Amino acid sequence: MEENEPPGPPGHEGPPPPFPEGDEPMDDRSRLAGARRFSEGAGRLIARGGVSAFLGARRFTRSGGAGESGLSRLLELHAFNTAGDAAVAVSLAGTLFFTVPTEQASGQVALFLVLTMLPFAVVAPLIGPFLDRFRRGRRWAIGTTLAVRAFCCWVLAGAVVDESASFYLAALGVLISSKAYGVTRATAVPRLLPAEFTLVKANSRISLTGTAAAAISAPLAVGAAAIGAPWALRYAAVLFVIGTILAILLPERVDSSAGEERVDIAGRRHGVTVSRDVVNALRSNAGLRLLTGFLTIFMAFTLREPPDSMGWGGNATVLMAFVIGAAGVGNALGIVIGSWARSRRPERVVLAVLVLDVVVLVVAAAFFKWPIAALLGLTVGLCQSLGKLSLDALIQRDVAEEVRTSMFARSETLLQLSWVIGGLLGIGLFTVDVSAPIGMVVTAVILLAWLTFVLARAINPPPTPNPAR
Incomplete structure (x- = not known):
């Protein structure tokens, strides 16, 4: 204190001494230390959670003898496949659907479907016979x-901005190769079954693995798409490259085809016909997939701008997420119930789910409110899953082992084609501007x-032809 400055009041002899150079107030230092401890703890928690999730997934894929039989490798491969498909769906939805007005979006999606799904509708029946030529090279066929999808996604990433002709050609390549993957993977499953597995149990595990992988990949793809639509497609391309390597491994x-014979889509093999239950199951599943394809396209546009009659006053995106979430819950429930259904007369289950699908569709058409739309999504997801697993159970039960793999591949081709027809029906009805209830x-x-046709054939099947004549 200077000599002329008056002294301060007692207890306040002047300003507090400054902190030594380089020091900070204790409260700032405490906050920084607390933030550092929190970030380190969060990092350790995330790392531990990631390791636990990875180890849990490995235990799941390898349990029940799947590790020894090689089924676990197919499960890992399928996880990357569905993760990549989810990323492609996120990118294309953002490009074709959500970023433009409804009228323009419908025209773009219509063009997309015409240039991609129509050629596939012609190609689909040829996929199964063509892939028969790879019966001793299934690993390379799957890979x-x-x-092809990895390459097409990389091309799409460069063409997605201006949507040039290469965009549609690459999209066609993604679609065809995706459907071909379903057929080729189906032919590999019977060769990798553990001793205690049925075909239904194996496909249930494959479906669960794919659902989980898609659920994890979709948010990552959304984050990549936030940077730019090409980045989601590049992310998908990387996933497909990893899947290609896993397929070769x-x-x-x-690749073994020992003891196998070929069978046509009706199940005939050298004059021998498979059970009528399998044929009925194929027909029922075709109807289920047609409805799924229709609702995927038609309801996506309808829920983008929900009509007032639905009674929904909130955000349209929330409603769409709610209905899609209900369909996902139904699909998961179907997978869980599927193991039980296989021992409960699957030939009846597969007919019952088609009846249930049609009944709920009629109810939704008559009372088109948002809770009914969610119920429809739940029902369609449940019925498609149960119908497919029941079909698998019937093929496992009734189809001779030497033709089972070929029959399974043909059924996958039929179901994929049915979805395409349903999607074309949905875009056609929306394009002519019919209301949602009328479309349904x-x-x-x-x-x-x-x-009616399926039930009539199930109750009064036509006489089996005599192959000797």
């Missing part, structure tokens, strides 16, 4: 379907006619 027994009534009439 090729993934490698599948066990060699996948039209689809319900088509499915009612199909259901």
